[in-house]
Every structure is written in C-alpha cells, then in structure tokens.
Amino acid sequence: MTAPTATRTVSPAAGAWILFLRVAATYRNAPGLLAVTLAAPLGMMLLFGFVFGGALAGGSDAAAYRSYLTPGVLVLVAAMGLVVTASTVNADLRSGLTDRLRALPVPPVAVPAGLALAETVTGASALATMAGVGFLAGWRVEATPADVALAVLLLLAFRFALAWLGIVLGASIRDEQMLQQVAPLIFGAVMFSNVFVPTETMPAVVATIAEWNPVSAVVAALRQLFGSGTTVAADAAWPMQHPVVAAFAWTAVILAVSVPIAVRGYASSR
Known part of the structure; x- marks a missing residue:
C-alpha cells in the first residue's frame, strides 16, 4: 500500500506573488482594461475642467479650477478601480477559475491578496496617466517631497483598500x-x-453627508498634501478639518472590514 504524498503548501507571500503575476499578465495581454478604468474620469476631467470650468470657477481663471479638480479626479480613478476589480472577481467565479484557485496548495489569503496587489499596481499606471493629463491641463504640485510622497502613499493605500472591497x-x-x-x-x-x-x-444636510464620505476625506487630503488645498469652513465636519488623518483612518476601516470577509469567502470552500 502506497503512503499518501503530502501536499506542500506555499507561504502566503509566495502564493500572493504567484497570483499577482497571473493577474498582471492578464492586464498586459488586455491593455483595454486600463482604458476602461480611465474612460469615465478622463471624460469628467474634460467636461468639468474645460466645458464647465469657467462657470464653476465663477468667471475667474478656469486653470485654477482645473488645478483644484485634478486631485479629485485622481481619487475618482482610484475609486472606479473598485468596479473593475469586482468585475474581475465576478468573471473568475462564473468561469470556474476561482474554484481551481481554491484547489491550489496556497493559503486562502493568497488569492485575494495577489489580486488586490495586482489591481493596485495596474491602478498606479492609470493614476500616473491621469496625473499627466492633469499636468497638461495646468495642474502643478506646490509641496515638499515628503508631502508628495505621503500623498502618493495615501492614494495607493486607498486604491488597495478599494481593491479588497x-x-x-x-x-x-x-x-x-x-x-x-x-x-x-x-x-x-x-x-x-x-x-x-x-x-x-x-x-447643509447634503454637505454633512458629503463631508463624511471617505472619498471627500481622501480628496481633501490630496489637495492639502499637493499644495492645492482650500480654506476649510470653521463649522466643517471633522474629516474636513483633519483630512489626512481622516483619509488614512477611512482606508484602515475599509481594509479592516473587507479583508476578513474576502479571505473567509475564499476559505469557505476548502
């Protein structure tokens, strides 16, 4: 009688890296996926920045409004990636690929972690492209290198959290x-x-809801860190008074809620 062969389980990091490479190869072979992520935000940038920009700027310099708008559009690109990630996961489930991934000798956290990492890296390419569009539209960064680095970290962390969501x-x-x-x-x-x-x-009511929207906190934080922030009203909600802290706090909350649910979902079929 032959003894059963032990199945070797790879580490979570190694499994996540392997699955990251799989998703990255998918994007390399289908560059149109990045175009889908950029399509809506780019249209919004052109529409609000150049068509409505003069009116929204109150008749003053529309270029100043485009500088104000660009950090918001960057967050819009990151947020739209949520839909792309959800569609990818849904397609994998319907095709049966997810079941095959569950059968691999990898920890349950490796599959969603690899996907989230790949979505964040590819999302960074879309964000860099959108930043270039903003620069051409007149956006300029007036901040220290440390603040710029913190802004980039926040933007990528927020994209990573939304990938898990x-x-x-x-x-x-x-x-x-x-x-x-x-x-x-x-x-x-x-x-x-x-x-x-x-x-x-x-x-007033709409403003309160908008100020507690996680997107608003990230946008306000980027405007502050990139040096294009505006004066905050004295009666503004706490996230608008402390946007950087609020943005990182919202990102941590999204991760704390989404990661366990995603990992549990992949582990449930084992």
Missing part, C-alpha cells in the same frame, strides 16, 4: 447583470463628494 462585492454579487446595475450606484456614491465642488456650496 471590490473583491467582496464581486464575490457577493454573483449575477453579472446585477453587478452592472450596481456599478452606477457606486459611481453615484463617489460623485456625492467634494470631487468637483467644495462642500461649503452644498445645502
């Missing part, structure tokens, strides 16, 4: 058509923020 959504909403219906709702939630206009211009 996208994994949870993609795995929870199994129906492809339903996921397509949810995508506009996600976009609407992102738009319900200070991306395009200051919250001070909104009605």
Whole structure:
C-alpha cells in the first residue's frame, strides 16, 4: 500500500506573488482594461475642467479650477478601480477559475491578496496617466517631497483598500447583470463628494453627508498634501478639518472590514 504524498503548501507571500503575476499578465495581454478604468474620469476631467470650468470657477481663471479638480479626479480613478476589480472577481467565479484557485496548495489569503496587489499596481499606471493629463491641463504640485510622497502613499493605500472591497462585492454579487446595475450606484456614491465642488456650496444636510464620505476625506487630503488645498469652513465636519488623518483612518476601516470577509469567502470552500 502506497503512503499518501503530502501536499506542500506555499507561504502566503509566495502564493500572493504567484497570483499577482497571473493577474498582471492578464492586464498586459488586455491593455483595454486600463482604458476602461480611465474612460469615465478622463471624460469628467474634460467636461468639468474645460466645458464647465469657467462657470464653476465663477468667471475667474478656469486653470485654477482645473488645478483644484485634478486631485479629485485622481481619487475618482482610484475609486472606479473598485468596479473593475469586482468585475474581475465576478468573471473568475462564473468561469470556474476561482474554484481551481481554491484547489491550489496556497493559503486562502493568497488569492485575494495577489489580486488586490495586482489591481493596485495596474491602478498606479492609470493614476500616473491621469496625473499627466492633469499636468497638461495646468495642474502643478506646490509641496515638499515628503508631502508628495505621503500623498502618493495615501492614494495607493486607498486604491488597495478599494481593491479588497471590490473583491467582496464581486464575490457577493454573483449575477453579472446585477453587478452592472450596481456599478452606477457606486459611481453615484463617489460623485456625492467634494470631487468637483467644495462642500461649503452644498445645502447643509447634503454637505454633512458629503463631508463624511471617505472619498471627500481622501480628496481633501490630496489637495492639502499637493499644495492645492482650500480654506476649510470653521463649522466643517471633522474629516474636513483633519483630512489626512481622516483619509488614512477611512482606508484602515475599509481594509479592516473587507479583508476578513474576502479571505473567509475564499476559505469557505476548502
């Protein structure tokens, strides 16, 4: 009688790296996926920056408004990546790829971690492209290297957290058509923020909701760190008074909620 052969389980880091390479290869062979991530934010940049920019700037220099707008559009690019990640996870589930990945000798955390890392790296390419568009539109960074580095770290951390949230959504909403219906709702939630206009211009109730939107905190933090921040009203909500702290706190909350759910979902079928 032959003794059963022990299955060697790779470490979480090694498993995540292998799965990262798989997703990265998918993006390399399908560059159109990055174009999808950029399409809506780029359209918003052109529409609000050049068509509505003069009106939103109150008749003053529209270039100043585009400088104000660019950090918000960068966050919009990061947030739209959530939908792309959810769609990727949903497609893997429907094709049976997820079941094959679960059968591999890797810890449950490796699969979603590899995907989240790959989505963040590819998202960084989209963010760099959008930053270049903002520079061409007149955006300039007036901040110390330390503040710029912190802003980039925050933007990537937020994209990483949203990748985990996208994994949870993609795995929870199994129906492809339903996921397509949810995508506009996600976009609407992102738009319900200070991306395009200051919250001070909104009605009181709407302003309060927008100021507690995690997107608003990240946008305000980037504007402050990149040197394009605006004066904050004395009665503004706490996240607007302390945007950098609030942005990192919201990012940590999203990770704390999403990571256990995503890992549990991959481990449940073992």
